Amino acid sequence: MxxxxxxxxxxxxxxxxxxxxxxxxxxxxxxxxxxxxxxxxxxxxxxxxxxxxxxxxxxxxxxxxxxxxxxxxxxxxxxxxxxxxxxxxxxxxxxxxxxxxxxxxxxxxxxxxALGVPGVPARVLTVGDVAIDGATREVRLRGRPVQLTRKEFDLLYYLARHPGTVVSRRRLMSEIWDDTSAHALGPRASRTLDTHVSSLRGKLGHSGWIVTVRGVGFRMGHVYTSRTLPDAEAG
Incomplete structure (x- = not known):
């Protein structure tokens, strides 16, 4: 054609x-x-x-x-x-x-x-050197824009909205991909989630931004740069 x-x-x-x-x-x-x-x-x-x-x-x-x-x-x-x-x-x-x-x-x-939980206004979330703007869907790393796909942004924003919380794979698939069809993740759904986590880590430049908790899910991490290292660690 x-x-x-x-x-x-x-x-x-x-x-x-x-x-x-x-x-x-x-x-x-x-x-x-x-x-x-x-x-x-x-x-x-x-x-x-x-x-x-x-x-x-x-x-x-x-x-x-x-x-x-x-x-x-x-x-x-x-x-x-x-x-x-x-x-x-x-x-x-x-x-x-x-x-x-x-x-x-x-x-x-x-x-x-249509971000996050209904009724919760979109806002700018800051995690270390990453700023995530829920209204404009823009992400900046140390002031530089990071280009994310729609699902990558939704995943990052959701994890950042739950700091310190380990979010299960099942919950992420339900909230981000609206996949509520099964209690256990199928291989395809699991690969989809892993692919997006891997891509996010690559675009943010460090695997520590998203921490894997084996057998459970993921949580938002925090990566120190040479500019933000505490004195104890810098020495």
């Missing part, structure tokens, strides 16, 4: 000119692999391998990444089916680019407010 690939590349270029970091997926299978590391997904319902509605349904079983679906205005109940399959919003093709931008911004504003 060379025509669709050209459309995807053109859309990606326009979004990048408006400040977005864009990655394209050539197939439904590729979209499923990348959905959890994406802040928002733009999903064409016409895919070369898997029906777009089925891709949407599968994403909803493993991730709460927001989805904007592109539907065919001539298809019977296209928007209705897209929304029922799990899309957050639908646009009929052809669509206006600036309308797409407005819908993306509206969804991301809603996502930005």
């Amino acid at each position: 060379e025509g669709q690939e050209n459309v995807s590349r053109a859309l990606a270029a326009r979004l990048e000119r408006h400040g977005y970091d864009v990655a394209t997926a050539p197939s439904g299978a590729a979209a499923l692999e990348s959905c959890d590391d994406t802040d928002i997904m733009l999903l064409n319902m016409e895919l070369p391998d898997i029906d777009g509605l089925e891709v949407c349904r599968r994403i909803r079983t493993i991730s709460d990444t927001p989805i904007v679906a592109f539907t065919d205005r001539t298809a019977d109940l296209g928007r209705v089916r897209g929304l029922r399959a799990g899309a957050d919003d639908c646009l009929d093709k052809p669509y206006e680019f600036h309308e797409l931008l407005a819908r993306i911004e509206a969804i991301m504003r809603r996502v930005g407010r």
